[in-house]
Amino acid sequence: MHEMSIAISVIDAVTEKARQEGCSRVTGIELVVGRLAGVEVESLKFCFSAAARNTPAEGAELLIEEREAAGRCEECGATFPIAGYYVKCPSCGQFRVRVESGEELSVRSITIE
C-alpha cells in the first residue's frame, strides 16, 4: 500500500532525527500534504499508527495539513487553485496549465522528548 510506505519513511526520518537529538520519544509530527500528492489522508493516519508501533514514534500525535494545489496558466499567466492535472484556465480558457504546487509531502515539524 502506497500510504504504508509513506508512513514508514516518515517514521524512519523522525526516529533518526530524535536519535540525533538524543531523545527517545517522538510525541508529535506535523505533515504537509498537497492535494495532488496522491495521498489519502485518512488512510495515511491509519497506516501511521500501525507503522509507529514499537518505534519511538508510537502514540505520537499526527497532524496533517492538506494544502490546496495551485496552477499557473502558461498562456495568460493567471494563477488559481486546481483540483487535478487536466484543468482549464478560468481566465482565458486554455488548457496550458502548469502545476505550481500541491504535489508536496513533507514533515513540517516534530516534537520530541
Ligand SMILES: [Zn+2]
Ligand atoms: Zn490563461
